[in-house]
Amino acid sequence: MKSRAAALSACLLAAASCSPAPPAAGVYVPNGSRIFEAKCASCHQADGSGIPGICPPLSTSPRLAGSAEDTVRVMLLGMRGPITRGGVSYNGVMPAWRFDLGDAQIASTVNELRTRWRPNSPEVSEEMVRRVRAETAGQKLFPSPAELGLAE
Amino acid sequence: MIAKPGRKPRPGRVAVVVALACALVAVPALVVLFSVAARSASPWFGQYDAGAGPAYDFSLTDQDGKPLRLSDLSGNVVLLSFGFTRCPNICPTTLGNLAAVVRGLPPPLRDKVRVVFVSVDERDTPATMKDYVPFFDKSFIGLVGSPADIGAAARAYGAFFRKAPPVEGDGGDYMIDHSTYTYLIDPAGKFRIHYRFDQMPETARIAGDISRVLGTSEPAKP
Numbered sequence A: 001m002k003s004r005a006a007a008l009s010a011c012l013l014a015a016a017s018c019s020p021a022p023p024a025a026g027v028y029v030p031n032g033s034r035i036f037e038a039k040c041a042s043c044h045q046a047d048g049s050g051i052p053g054i055c056p057p058l059s060t061s062p063r064l065a066g067s068a069e070d071t072v073r074v075m076l077l078g079m080r081g082p083i084t085r086g087g088v089s090y091n092g093v094m095p096a097w098r099f100d101l102g103d104a105q106i107a108s109t110v111n112e113l114r115t116r117w118r119p120n121s122p123e124v125s126e127e128m129v130r131r132v133r134a135e136t137a138g139q140k141l142f143p144s145p146a147e148l149g150l151a152e
Numbered sequence B: 001m002i003a004k005p006g007r008k009p010r011p012g013r014v015a016v017v018v019a020l021a022c023a024l025v026a027v028p029a030l031v032v033l034f035s036v037a038a039r040s041a042s043p044w045f046g047q048y049d050a051g052a053g054p055a056y057d058f059s060l061t062d063q064d065g066k067p068l069r070l071s072d073l074s075g076n077v078v079l080l081s082f083g084f085t086r087c088p089n090i091c092p093t094t095l096g097n098l099a100a101v102v103r104g105l106p107p108p109l110r111d112k113v114r115v116v117f118v119s120v121d122e123r124d125t126p127a128t129m130k131d132y133v134p135f136f137d138k139s140f141i142g143l144v145g146s147p148a149d150i151g152a153a154a155r156a157y158g159a160f161f162r163k164a165p166p167v168e169g170d171g172g173d174y175m176i177d178h179s180t181y182t183y184l185i186d187p188a189g190k191f192r193i194h195y196r197f198d199q200m201p202e203t204a205r206i207a208g209d210i211s212r213v214l215g216t217s218e219p220a221k222p
Helices: A002-013 A032-044 A069-077 A103-117 A126-135 B011-041 B090-104 B126-135 B147-157 B203-213
Strands: A079-085 A088-094 B059-061 B067-069 B077-083 B113-119 B141-143 B161-163 B176-178 B182-185 B191-195
Touching (some): A069 A103, A088 B126, A103 A126, B113 B147, B126 B141
Antiparallel strands (some): A079 A088, B161 B176, B182 B191
């Protein structure tokens, strides 16, 4: 068992580390729906209802309407700590996707969220994600909702 | 065109050559077909290791500062992963998926599952674990230990980790590259199944494996 697991792990180590680079230009970019299902739905749930006490719902999130910069910032930096939505408290951790997802993938994912739950919101552009990525480049990962001004 | 006497192939030799050519194509094709069929016929979603023996019985420290051996959890299915609390992506995703696996099990089975997260980061302490693991599920167990004990446990399960260069963000602090498997240990303490990271979103299928290991065909909730 050890040798097999060791060989498998060794093969995967470089490709599955915690700091992989976003996909290079020209490679296949999955659409936002597939990214949502693979990376978001286990916590936020497929119907966007979230997990009581841990993960706030996306389906009723006020952040999906209007400017998407807050949502993009959270996707890039992650978030950890208490947050209140509609008088309900949650305390969980959101992964930081800046090392895994490129600008087009993040834009596609946010647009998927908006299509599902805020269909009249304007489309998020790859350029906007690129700008927010640059703005947040020096910031620590996993800020609290309070540090992002999103606690309430 | 004038045929060259003596170069005319004999019918028997032609048949042999044709048969060899067919075999060269057919044998690899059959091997591939049989291996695909064998995989698809497996009742397990994860990679099942029929020949595996007892899982390494590590002794580490939990989030309450108390010693915990793997064998203390015997009688339960243990889902074990290695990582660190500052991990930006792999670890929170894995633990989020494991929480979904546990939630998807019916209560009698849920109570027989323990999720154990072992830190490979010397910066993690019982206190950081106590803050971290309840983000996913209050029943999760977070373990820390000396570099020697963590290294021994990781090697025993074939897990790898190493410090990575500082990356953008997080104040230039370093990350840790680590392997991403989740290991399933059965109630008798035997290593049974491992899951690749890309399999983890399939939480209902992992729950199905757990149901089988626990000897029930009761389906997990979707």
